[in-house]
Amino acid sequence: MQQKQIERRSFLVSAAVNLIITLAGFRVWHSTGIQALFLDFAFSLIILFSTLAAAVISRISGRRTPAYPNGLYMLEPLYAVLKSLLTLLLLLGTLAKTARTAWDWFAHGAGAPLFTAPVLPYTLCMVALCFGLGFFNDRQNRRLHGMSPMLAAESQSNFLDGLQSLGVGLAIVGLMQIDIAGPLGFLHYTGDFFITLLLVCISIHEPLRVLRASFRELSGAATLQSDILDAVGQAIARHLPDVRRWEVYKVGTHLTVRILLPPEADGPGRAALLRARDAVARELSATYESITVYFTL
Secondary structure (H helix, E strand, C coil), X not given: CCHHHHHHHHHHHHHHHHHXXXXXXXXXXXXXXXXXXXXXXXXXXXXXXXXXXXXXXXXXCCCCCCCCCCCCCCHHHHXXXXXXXXXXXXXXXXXXXXHHHHHHHHHHCCCCCCCCCCHHHHHHHHHHHHHHHHHHHHHHHHHCCCCCHHHHHHHHHHHHHHHHHHHHHHHHHXXXXXXXXXXXXXXXXXXXXXXXXXXXXXXXXXXXXXXHHHHHHHCCCECCCHHHHHHHHHHHHXXXXXXXXXXXXXXXXEEEEEEECCHHHCCCCHHHHHXXXXXXXXXXXXXXXEEEEEEEC
């Protein structure tokens, strides 16, 4: 199966499962009013819509136009950048809202206790679905040799969503053991803030990491992925053993290999060099579906 077909099929499966997760999250948040569950629901909703967008991008990113002769692959890291920024805004916005609720309780004694009844069964189902989907998308990206930034972002989002559900569930179970009239009874009114703060601290690393990696691709930085560099290096060593300098640039699922030759190479041996270059491209295209290999002096 072609790489893009694998990618698109993964997004369709993800969209179906994320729809179930989102509807369940909305129902539980609506019945409890717990802001930490709103964060969980809103994050699931973002994943659902972004998965649908990713499926569309996966279909069109390989199209070549006069303006973009190598395709529209820059849409893939651009998608990951926008998704990461939206996730960061959601995390920080929800934290600010729950902080205001906690402040109202500590400063003015205003607030209502959390309603936690349906949370535990919801948590068990959501953790199973989110982590299962995360492992599925991670495995699909491994089939693509880790080339898809969209599947990587999708898998990390699934694990993050499951981690948030697990954190909410464990915190709520702990809260149910606390006497509302005891010394820790204030947590029944402010626990929403502390749960959200914990989730933000656990979750914020992933969108920052994806944002950094995707920005590197968009800005034209050379790739640092060791598996890609090893594969390219081995192919060049087999067909161009005298070459010592080369660079690899990754934009979405497209690779560009830039082989640097000394000035004296542009001479009688030109035809042999071109054949060797084509051999490198053929070998790498067996692993990476979209790849461009060229020489530069």
